Amino acid sequence: METDTKQNEPFVMEMDKGRYSWCSCGYSNEQPFCDGSHKGTENRPVRQKIEEKQEVAWCGCKQTKNPPFCDGTHTSL
Numbered sequence: 001m002e003t004d005t006k007q008n009e010p011f012v013m014e015m016d017k018g019r020y021s022w023c024s025c026g027y028s029n030e031q032p033f034c035d036g037s038h039k040g041t042e043n044r045p046v047r048q049k050i051e052e053k054q055e056v057a058w059c060g061c062k063q064t065k066n067p068p069f070c071d072g073t074h075t076s077l
Contacts (some may be wrong), residue, residue: 003027003029004026004027005026005027005028005029005031006026006031006060006061006062007031007060007061008060008061008074008077009060009061009074010057010058010059010060010070010074011031011032011057011058011059011060012055012056012057012058013032013055013056013058014053014054014055014056015050015053015054015055015056016050016053017050017051017052017053018049018050019047019048019049019050020033020047020048020049020050020068021033021034021045021046021047021048022034022045022046022047022048022058022059022067022068023035023037023038023045023062024038024043024044024045024046024062024067024068025037025038025041025043025062026062027041027043031060032058032059032060032068033045046067046068048068056069057069057070058070059071059073059074060074061073061074061077063077
């Protein structure tokens with residue numbers, strides 16, 4: 001049984017240039033990134049390429065309309 005690890009706020013992180021897989025289901029123990037916990041569900045990670053070092057607000061509630069980034073949706077949940 002999966003454990004829901006979503007949170008009602010973004011994961012604000014300083015990210016290096018690279019490719020990342022954002023967890024879209026909320027089951028990953030490596031939030032906000034995918035660890036494969038979605039296997040057996042219809043959920044898939046969202047792949048994101050970061051072009052330069054920057055601060056990123058990854059969605060924590062998994063309800064964003066702009067995946068994988070926070071759009072403030074968590075404030076109305």
